[in-house]
Amino acid sequence: MGSRRTFLIEAANVRGVHVDIDGPWRELLSSADYPDWVVRWLGQAQAAVALLTATIKFDGRLSLQVKGDGPLRMLVAQASADGSLRATARSLGGGDGMSFREVAGTAAQVALTLSQRRGDDYQGLIALENDTLAGALATYFERSEQLKTQLWLGADKTRCRGLLLQRLPGDAEDDDGWHRVQQLASTLFEEELLSVDADILVSRLFHEEDVRLFDPSALAFRCGCSRERTAAMVKSLGREDVENLLQEQGGEVTVDCEFCHQRYGFDAKDVGALFDGD
Ligand SMILES: [Zn+2]
Structure with a gap:
């Protein structure tokens, strides 16, 4: 089972989300045979949608889709409101050591789609101006939703985790809060993200802050095909x-x-x- 934990740093008006989907990720990879670089980007995409579903109220499914013209031809990562995760990718050779922007290619289309059980679908297009997927998503939220957002994403063959910080709308008690919280989290590198559990990570990064950490909710690899x-x-x-x-x-x-x-x-x-x- 994977888990997602949300937390709040009230004084800074910042919401945080942490996902640990090591278990579902291993299960997903057990029936696939992806090169290491695909594992890395597909896992990051899976962690990203798992994080983002905690920031929106909806009943349906969130998908991150890449149609690439580089070594990465196609990538789809999905997370549903009920905690179901699934992801798939198609690739050509040659993506080792490349950035996300490079593997996707110069004419890549990257989209975030919210499919609701009731109501219309909503799709946003993500510009690949950043080398990383986390950077591209942060820019997207800042520009299209006016929400200051930062993501940390990490994945390898056995681990898949992510952290998200988002400045909530409205005034904060503490004007400098967002900046300070971001500074504190800027020390986080992939290996620490992948190896330290949520409660310890959050208290380590934000030990000077008053953090409310909420109970975990479950995330699982569930395809839903029949x-x-x-x-x-x-x-x-x-x-x-x-x-x-x-x-x-x-x-x-x-x-x-x-x-x-x-x-x-x-x-x-x-x-x-x-x-x-x-
Ligand atoms: Zn299936």
Whole structure:
């Protein structure tokens, strides 16, 4: 199980979020085979959406999507209001040692999409002016939401964690609070983020501040795909196309979930049942 903890530094009017998703991250990687550099950026993206869902009130799913033209061709990381996480990526070779901006490429499109169970989707486009994903997201929140935000993201093959600080709207008791809190957190490097637990990390970074640390909420790797949803997707292709696929694929149409790599197979009898009664 992973966990998310929020905290408040009231005098500075700053909200904080910490996520430790080591467990879900290992589970996600167990069915995938990504090069190290993809693990790093995909994990950071997964930590980022897990952090950001704590800062918005919504019922649905938040997705960070990258359509790249560098070594990273595609990346999707999602977190739902109920704490479900999932992520996937496609890449070419050659991303070792590159910054996020470099792996995504010069014409990359990066978007943050909020899909609500009820109501319209909301999408914001993120400019890649920073080398890091954390920097790009901070710039996005400052510019489009007028919320001063800073993120620290870290991931390797066994660990995946993140920290977010956000200046809340309204006046603070202490005008210099945001600046001071940021200064305190600026000493945080990836190895410390990845190896120190939330309560110790928060008290270590902000020991001079009055911090209210709230109870953790659970985060888990849960794909949410199902045979039923996959069948609906197959059906949407239309009878003729599906029957052609059945021929081409030797009597079974197979669909692999790109997130959890579960394989769903539909033979002639299944396909017949899908379209019967139409
Ligand atoms: Zn799945």
